[in-house]
Amino acid sequence: MSGSRSWIPAVPIAVVVTGVLAFAAISVQGPQLRAHLAQPGRASAQAAIDRTLAAEPITFAPNATEPTGGVAPLAEVLRIAPTGLTFEVGGHTAAGPGGEETALALSQTRADAVVKALAAAGVLADRLTAKGYGDTRPSATGDDRRVDVTVR
Structure with missing residues (x-):
């Protein structure tokens, strides 16, 4: 060897x-x-949410906390989304007087109002969370009094 x-x-x-x-x-x-x-439906659910909000955005009048627009169509999309998915409702504000603290409080109140409206429209509340972003994420389209919904 x-x-x-x-x-x-x-x-x-x-x-x-x-x-x-x-x-x-x-x-x-x-x-x-x-x-x-x-969560196989995650990408398709986000795409459906984005299409729905593009067609019928949920917006707010200046300094208002009650949503206007597409709560009902969005609720329908969220109700039929796969049950394992959860959603973050992100509230936004336009830049204005009052500073960052005021903007964050207003955006959180807006996000909370949309979550409440979605729950009233039949979306399970434990699938929804609200997050206020103030004026830290301006919209490319210029409408900063809005909410975004993100699959989590």
């Missing part, structure tokens, strides 16, 4: 290393990956 060399073919080593790395990645990211895959 002094003259013989033992060697391990490179291909089986590569397969084993790749398998170990894949197992490690799944072990580390598995819970997140499983949670994402358990």
Whole structure:
């Protein structure tokens, strides 16, 4: 045996290393990956929400907290969305007097009002959360007195 060399073919080593790395990645990211895959309708639900809000936006008069516009069509989309999905209603304001604290409070009140209206229209309240963003996320279209709805 002094003259013989033992060697391990490179291909089986590569397969084993790749398998170990894949197992490690799944072990580390598995819970997140499983949670994402358990929500197959996530992208289509967000697309339906975006289309609905584009067609019938939910807006607010200056300094108003009661929504106008498409609460009913949005509620229909959210009611038929896959049951494992939850939604964040993000309230927004236009820049104005009163500062950041006032804008955040107004946007939170707007988001809360939309969540209340959606729940009254049959969307389960435990699927909805409200978040006020003030004037920190201006709209590309210029309508900053609005809400956005994001699948979570």
